[in-house]
Amino acid sequence: MSTTDSVSIPIERGWEDIREGVRRICDQFPNEYWVKNDHEAAYPTAFVNALTGAGYLGALIPEEYGGSGLPISAACAGLETIHDSPCNAAACHAQMYTMGTVLRHGNAAQKQKYLPGIASGELRLQAFGVTEPTTGSDTTQLKTRADKKGNDRYVINGQKVWTSRVLHSDLMLLLARTTPPDQVKKRSEGLSVFLVDLREAKGQSGGKGVEIRKIDAMLNHNTCEVFFDNLEVPADNLIGVEGQGFKYIVDSMNAERILIASESLGDARYFIRRATEYAKERVVFGRPIGQNQGVQFPIARAHAQAAAAELMVKKAAALFEAGRDCGAEANMGKMLAADAAWAAADSCMQTFGGFAYAREYGIERKWRETRLYQTAPISTNMILAYVGQHVLGMPRSY
Numbered sequence: 001m002s003t004t005d006s007v008s009i010p011i012e013r014g015w016e017d018i019r020e021g022v023r024r025i026c027d028q029f030p031n032e033y034w035v036k037n038d039h040e041a042a043y044p045t046a047f048v049n050a051l052t053g054a055g056y057l058g059a060l061i062p063e064e065y066g067g068s069g070l071p072i073s074a075a076c077a078g079l080e081t082i083h084d085s086p087c088n089a090a091a092c093h094a095q096m097y098t099m100g101t102v103l104r105h106g107n108a109a110q111k112q113k114y115l116p117g118i119a120s121g122e123l124r125l126q127a128f129g130v131t132e133p134t135t136g137s138d139t140t141q142l143k144t145r146a147d148k149k150g151n152d153r154y155v156i157n158g159q160k161v162w163t164s165r166v167l168h169s170d171l172m173l174l175l176a177r178t179t180p181p182d183q184v185k186k187r188s189e190g191l192s193v194f195l196v197d198l199r200e201a202k203g204q205s206g207g208k209g210v211e212i213r214k215i216d217a218m219l220n221h222n223t224c225e226v227f228f229d230n231l232e233v234p235a236d237n238l239i240g241v242e243g244q245g246f247k248y249i250v251d252s253m254n255a256e257r258i259l260i261a262s263e264s265l266g267d268a269r270y271f272i273r274r275a276t277e278y279a280k281e282r283v284v285f286g287r288p289i290g291q292n293q294g295v296q297f298p299i300a301r302a303h304a305q306a307a308a309a310e311l312m313v314k315k316a317a318a319l320f321e322a323g324r325d326c327g328a329e330a331n332m333g334k335m336l337a338a339d340a341a342w343a344a345a346d347s348c349m350q351t352f353g354g355f356a357y358a359r360e361y362g363i364e365r366k367w368r369e370t371r372l373y374q375t376a377p378i379s380t381n382m383i384l385a386y387v388g389q390h391v392l393g394m395p396r397s398y
Helices: 016-025 031-040 043-052 072-082 097-106 108-120 198-201 243-281 293-321 325-359 364-374 380-391
Strands: 125-129 145-149 153-164 171-177 189-198 209-214 223-234
Touching: 016 043, 016 072, 031 171, 031 364, 072 243, 072 293, 097 108, 097 189, 097 243, 125 153, 145 171, 153 171, 153 189, 171 243, 189 209, 189 223, 189 243, 198 209, 243 325, 243 364, 293 325, 325 364, 325 380
Parallel strands: 125 171
Antiparallel strands: 145 153, 153 223, 171 189, 209 223
């Protein structure tokens, strides 16, 4: 499709068959399941296995490799449905957005080697190694190095942080610097992407390779620090061309923003529905609390925010599917959806009052989870900086 071809976005929600199938799976994992995992800091293995077994985590993988070959809007429908319930997709959503890099830039041999196993559930690609403790969102300044050793391997040294699910993943998509920054013309050059087989990495001799340390965090997302000590990775695991990795990883980042925006839309719907139902049922001072504008209006405003955000997310997904530049829409969609979800979460907490803090109601846990997307995978301020510079043409602000 050329850049002059039109792109349309549907008014209907769409993918009802996927929504219904995912909803049936979510019904098997009520709030009690998630509270138990939260208390034990446990990975929701049964939930992930159920989604994998039904084929939903392989939705974006082409049929020739055992997947469903569906577009990103289908994956959005699945993740939105998960979050419009007590469930949470953070344990497995990376397997979808990493496809933005692997499918578009991986070679035929890499796809044939890994994609069938990922589609079947034999392999998990759940780890995305980009963020580092000293550079944060300044991705082009990351310090992890991948040095060529001979013609058949790279040696990786460095550290990643906030790498979720890595303890439960067989593979990691890793961004590392292959050319020193003083030897490139642009900040984004000299970075390369590798598909790291963590099973092999953990088994390297001499006590070297990779060390993983779990972070005790506010959310049960199984997030970790990862240390690379002379980890040897086959040159065959380089994705695309050496030094062009930042361009490749952007495809995963745009997919990530679109998919996570869909999760936020699901969260918003969950909170709005719960708040609305409770506001109708809860009677204080002789009348339903939803009759009071102080309760009713914040819920109504959150609904309006979610409806507007949905249009931007749909536009971003349509552009992504058409192979068009969608950076602005993906970023704005993520910000608007996250804001709508947070507004809905806050209004729901206020509506439920003291009962919102009781874990059995399933509000406080999702409230905590929803707050994350004000910060990750990209903060609101970084999105505003992107829009200011790249959309509006104002000077770089950082």
